[in-house]
Amino acid sequence: MIILSIDTSQSASVALVDTDTGSVIAAEQADDQRRHVEFIGPALARILAEDARPELVVVGIGPGPFTGLRVGIAAGIAVGQARGIPVKGLLSQAAIAEEFVRTVADESGRPVLIASDARRKEVYFSVVDSADATLSAGPFVAKPAEVASVLADNGFQLDAIEEKLGRGFLLYPDILGGPSVESITDPRAEYLALAAARELAAGRELREPIPEYLREPDAKATPVRESSLK
Secondary structure (H helix, E strand, C coil): EEEEEEECCCEEEEEEEEEECEEEEEEECCCCCCCCHHHHHHHHHHHCCCCCCCCCEECCCCCCCHHHHHHHHHHHHHHHHHHCCCCEECCCCHHHHHHHHHCCCCCCCEEEEEEEEECCCCEEEEEECCCCCEEEEEEEEHHHHHHHHHHHHHHCCCCHEEEEHHHHHHHHHHCCCCCCCCCCCCHHHHHHHHHHHHHHHCCCCCCCCCCCCCCCCCCCCCCCCCCCCC
């Protein structure tokens, strides 16, 4: 299957992947975490100029910041509607887990802790199995100092987890510890596609392309005031 994958939960990333062979046909990754709109349109145009035609669009549904996350999901839905192909969602940190499983040989099944930047001096985090990238707990959002207690409530000890991945460990190493693999920082779209293929091969359904925010937005709707006119 040829999958077009998009993730804008952290930095923006787009890829076209042949999941039958595991080959990446084309991929682009932005370094800037705040210029999703400027990146996504031109990157998609270049990726979709390839001869291979996608049969499925997979978008990272977060968790992630509101504005950036919506950019990727909206772009994926637009491509799906234009080309008449299905659009599905997958938790963005699945891409980080998939990259770890594919690049770091580890079939022990040890827990892997993934932490991403949630802004507001918080992190999004989850625990996955190192053998097959399946989700063991999460995702959660909390301040770095609260991560240990949230993990403990879910049967994991922060200090006992050796494998730690993601931008959160680069931002808060004094509290969370440093990353075990510094090169695995943000979700990459090519690994999101491969993670989606893993889910489908295991007989698990992908999610709908609905954002996973984990918290309320900063902007609130203005309350409707009753008219003072009689």
